[in-house]
Amino acid sequence: MSLPKPGPMSLVPFVSVEGMMQLILQQGVEGMLVDLAAYIEDDFRRWEQFDKTPRIAAHSPEGVIELMPTSDGRSYGFKYVNGHPKNFQSGRQTVTAFGVLSDVDTGYPVLITEMTLLTALRTAATSALVAKYLMPKGARTMAMIGNGAQSEFQCLAFKAICGIDTIRLYDIDPNATQKAVHNLQGKGLTVVACKTGEEAIEGADIITTCTADKQFATILTDNMVGSGVHINAIGGDCPGKTELHRDILTRSDIFVEFPPQTRIEGEIQQLPEDHPVTEFWQVVTGATKGRTSDRQITLFDSVGFATEDFSALRYINELVRQSDAFQKLDLLADPDDPRDLFGMIERYGRGMDAA
Amino acid sequence: MSLPKPGPMSLVPFVSVEGMMQLILQQGVEGMLVDLAAYIEDDFRRWEQFDKTPRIAAHSPEGVIELMPTSDGRSYGFKYVNGHPKNFQSGRQTVTAFGVLSDVDTGYPVLITEMTLLTALRTAATSALVAKYLMPKGARTMAMIGNGAQSEFQCLAFKAICGIDTIRLYDIDPNATQKAVHNLQGKGLTVVACKTGEEAIEGADIITTCTADKQFATILTDNMVGSGVHINAIGGDCPGKTELHRDILTRSDIFVEFPPQTRIEGEIQQLPEDHPVTEFWQVVTGATKGRTSDRQITLFDSVGFATEDFSALRYINELVRQSDAFQKLDLLADPDDPRDLFGMIERYGRGMDAA
Missing domain, CATH: 3.30.1780.10 (ornithine cyclodeaminase, domain 1)
Known part of the structure; x- marks a missing residue:
């Protein structure tokens, strides 16, 4: 039996x-x-x-x-x-x-x-999808600040979905940058390793921040960010964890996934609860506009959502x-x-x- | 390689x-x-x-x-x-x-x-643990109303943990009762198959209800329940799903796991939000009393909790x-x-x- x-x-x-x-x-x-x-x-x-x-x-x-x-x-x-x-x-x-x-x-x-x-892939795919709607016309160069496990996926997503051809890498740990340079070889991207965050964002149409410290950090300060860019802020994704200086937020038009979650977890936890944000899904359906001018700073305050x-x-x-x-x-x-x-x-x- | x-x-x-x-x-x-x-x-x-x-x-x-x-x-x-x-x-x-x-x-x-x-086992273990604190002294007989997948585990838990030696089974489907009778053979319990709920609770010190319809049902009516019993109500465990007539609840001292969840999901969804209940953990720690008299009806309004x-x-x-x-x-x-x-x-x- x-x-x-x-x-x-x-x-x-x-x-x-x-x-x-x-x-x-x-x-x-x-x-x-x-x-x-x-x-x-x-x-x-x-x-x-x-x-x-x-x-x-x-x-x-x-x-x-x-x-x-x-x-x-x-x-x-x-x-x-x-x-x-x-x-x-x-x-x-x-x-x-x-x-x-x-x-x-x-x-x-x-x-x-x-x-x-799969999360690494879906996070990168979401970032690039959002940027497809919000980035300045003719964007070709992305600064990638934070060169950890998510960075290569971000770079390839922006290449495949947004037509980015140049990546400017920066991490506080040069070994992380070297790892990303190595992994992105032969992938059809021009890859530049930078020594500072300031250097990385020179000439960048898109700035992606993806660092992992659980603390209020300031990866980008206000004077670093020029008009017209799209900021893809990935790393600020839980209470007490942000990457951008508050002044950047108030200069930007902010797009989010699900406001009740982003107000707790995202960069906008630094702002008053009634600070205006746009829900990205409404950009996709056409109910609201995405980017409306060349000088506008668009900011995707990404925290990752269940959908x-x-x-x-x-x-x-x-x-x-x-x-x-x-x-x-x-x-x-x-x-x-x-x-x-x-x-x-x-x-x-x-x-x-x-x- | x-x-x-x-x-x-x-x-x-x-x-x-x-x-x-x-x-x-x-x-x-x-x-x-x-x-x-x-x-x-x-x-x-x-x-x-x-x-x-x-x-x-x-x-x-x-x-x-x-x-x-x-x-x-x-x-x-x-x-x-x-x-x-x-x-x-x-x-x-x-x-x-x-x-x-x-x-x-x-x-x-x-x-x-x-x-x-494992849920079948932990649900039965929880029921019997609670009954150990609340059942009338010298309890030997349990009515088991609803003879589905949970029933045999309940019966054996009450045998092993509370010293119950007689089970009176009832289900609207006699095949379910026969299945339970068969499964409980040779387990050291006296098992009686009953034709009605009324018959099942005759002489029972403990009444366990465990039925599965997603609707307000009335497995027990008020006139069926005499003083002194312990009721172990398992089946009312989501909004719109209850088993006991409201009048039984108001005659009973009600013990719950986690009130914010039980008020939504348990039998007490039929009662006002401020109806007094006792949290079972306080009985375990001794912070509050369980059963205080032979004539009291104790009711465990069980919905299952994450702990x-x-x-x-x-x-x-x-x-x-x-x-x-x-x-x-x-x-x-x-x-x-x-x-x-x-x-x-x-x-x-x-x-x-x-x-």
């Missing part, structure tokens, strides 16, 4: 880190960024269909653990993500993540996936089913009679005894 | 449904219920250390999907759980669940586990490491240099090409 096998309804596809790398290599990094941006744009366009809530954050002295759920009424998705700036010291990732997509009608998960890599992860989960769920880049996890108890959970255990035990 | 292996920090222990069945059989159902009750009791005793928040529920016409996070400052846990009463019709479970335990200092998950079986899942995760995390009832999932990207996520993908690609 053989042991009972997991029932078919118990099995949930799982994309491991290795599986995700296979999917990325199959599509190409830039190809996947472009695809992700399209899914994210679609979901911003139907923003009003989503059940939205600020993420649920558990803060601790060392960092934060967050759950980011959302639903469009048909599917439900959530992401688990941490942010621990000191993890670097023990060889761990500052940000790791995994996510789940489920069927709303049954509540059954249909996909579990690593999202450390972007939902878009990424939706994309991977479709992509992975055309591949073998997944395993099946025996996650959901599936007794012959759904009311007989107890009997399932006993029958399994008898099977073990007999085997 | 071989493909790079997942780094050790990428691997997270995973307990599948099969793994959980192995752990349950190894400990015995009653043994595991007793252990779980001890962990749950410990965590109720240190209730004030927990970061508590009502669960985050996504409601739909067919059911609900919930995330239940909590933390004691050292570990963080959350459970994903659905409740879909009609799932039964398609051979699925009404309630399925999985959970994650993480290290607060790094944000890294340390355990992923199925929790469909109970946390206790269960903590228990399984300790238990599983002494066994081989787990796999390791390649869940967390672990590049040689934590800032070099991008390079990890490229190196993996070169490894694949060379392999």
